[in-house]
Amino acid sequence: MRVSNLCKAMSIGLISVMIGFSSVQAQDVIKVGMSAAKTGPLSGGTAVTQWPNLKLWEHTVNAKGGIKVGDKRMPVKIFEYDDRSHPTDAVKNIQRMINKDKVDFVVAPYGTGINLAVAPILAKYGYPHIAVSSITDKGDEFTKRWPNMFLTLGTSTGFAESVADVLKKMRDQGKIGNKVAVVNVADAFGIELAHVGKPALEKAGFEIVYETSYPLGTQDLAPVINGAKNAKPDAFVAFSYPPDTFALTEQAKISNLEVKAFYVGVATCFPAFEKRFGSAAQGIFGAGGINPDTPEMKAYFKSHLEVTGVAADYWASATTYASLQVLEQAIERAGTIDHPQVIKTIKNGTFDTVMGKITFDGNINRKFWTMGQWQDGVFYGVASTGLDGEKEPIIKTGWK
């Protein structure tokens, strides 16, 4: 009896020492969790835009000794989870990170739908949720519902209307004609952009000579390009997703689609796009963009390549990194990892990031790049909602 009591006492003592020890340890690092796609349909974009930036941020922060909280530096410890491109898995992962790993902060997942799926749970636990790869027109509604949520990358309307604006500008300069072919992938982003883009083009006085949509994942797009070609458009606009962005471009090159403006959607800004099409990429428009000429951006591209071994894309990569910088600076300014205070700091502050200064107006970053163009091997932002450094668009001259 006595022995077992002693054992009990000892083990209780040991456990309490261990608990005490681990809680001391937990205060030395900031645990940051991220759940995003490593497999499934979204993994292609996530691998380019999201995962490398988390790695780069971890590297950069820890090289400095960590994030400065009050008067001590706390290194970050990363927890990674694969959501398999499924919203349900994303929710489960985030619950696990919060309850089991006891992470201090959660990095937003990749994808509009998945960000919306995890928003309620992050709101319930009061974690700041700085969404990047989440493009929606209902931002104001969402940030009202979930006051911990922030949106950074832009709105569907912003992207779609920009296409009409840039084409109108080129038409008014006499560079292109009045006929446009518009196609879209029949999935959330493509449908939403086409829904806004077509009326915007018509309002700008363009004649839509060919329009259609195709199912998600289609890579055999000869009928679409040939259909467009037969309508003899002056500009071709496709609100497309990664595999079809490549397939449309390849088919347009093969069919020699003679347009003066060629726009394809997501992934046009990927380094792999330029790598595949080389000089044929010259003059191709795409969604997103950055100003690659600022010193911050040049430094960012350099360290991205050095630390992660892959090149950053010319759109959401930098914004993803900027979102992590916002979180880091907000923690430092608040001087604590207390969520309400960090959220309050993000709401009211101005942050110096690789994208330049970022401020949130009603939890939304209202200044973003909407359209870019490949010019001499670099994807330059040509249109934005009020940012500096917009490059003058050029016309597309052939596919050589």
Place this chain on the structure above:
Amino acid sequence: MEIIITGILLGGAYALIAVGLTIQYGVARIMNLATGETLVASCFCTFWMFNSLKINPILGIFLIAPAAFILNWAIYSLLLLPLVRRAKNKAMLEVDSILATFGILFLLEGLMLVGFGGEYFSYSFLSTSYTIAGTAYGLNRIVAFLAAVLITGTLYVFLTHTRYGTSVRAVAVDPAAAGLVAINVDRVSAFAFALGGVVTAAGGTLLSTFYTFNASMGVVFTMKALIIVIMGGVGDVRGAVIAALILGIAETATATLIDPGLTIAATYFLFILILLFRPQGLFGRQTT
């Protein structure tokens, strides 16, 4: 004309996706759910050889094919043969092989993710235009189609006009009876499984010249292959080829004449028609 040529080229690509599976399922009786992953793995090998070693993808087939043969033979003899041995009947083997190849699917996908990450990959090879009757077609698609004709033609001749091919067909018809006439059923099955793997891998190599792929895309190809195999009749190379061509032309015609949004609907409409009126597939044997 344009529709027919585009459709036939697409059909050739579909045939490359499906013929390997129809041999594996028809002869070795393994419903290989990892067939799409085999194809994508071959895409990655080709990509890697093309980018790092500057090996022409067409020549690459001759390197990838033997490797695929050995690998698939090993998969069959080490992982699947025990299942064949313990299976009491065809249904049991089907369930077991589906579960086992489902596992292989995740293993292959995981390996590709570790090796290459989740990004999209593509490269430019023969992506120039070739004009037939006034319309331009991708040269890489034409080459893939010609290779598909060559591969399926060779397979057909092999299966119908050689002694070993005949024993392969015998196993496909009835493994027990084939054993009675001194055919080494295990070996023929392993051979057929490996051969199917080779065809799928060759298909992957050819498709990688014009498709954009990533480690998670195998399932897309597996779905397509399953539809074609079931439409064509399980285990029949002719059936798979004809089903692939029908699908290719039907999809292209739908996309051109009606709406590109309806291609998937057209595929499944044809699929349902076949299932309703010829459930054993175009060339399938009536089950007793």
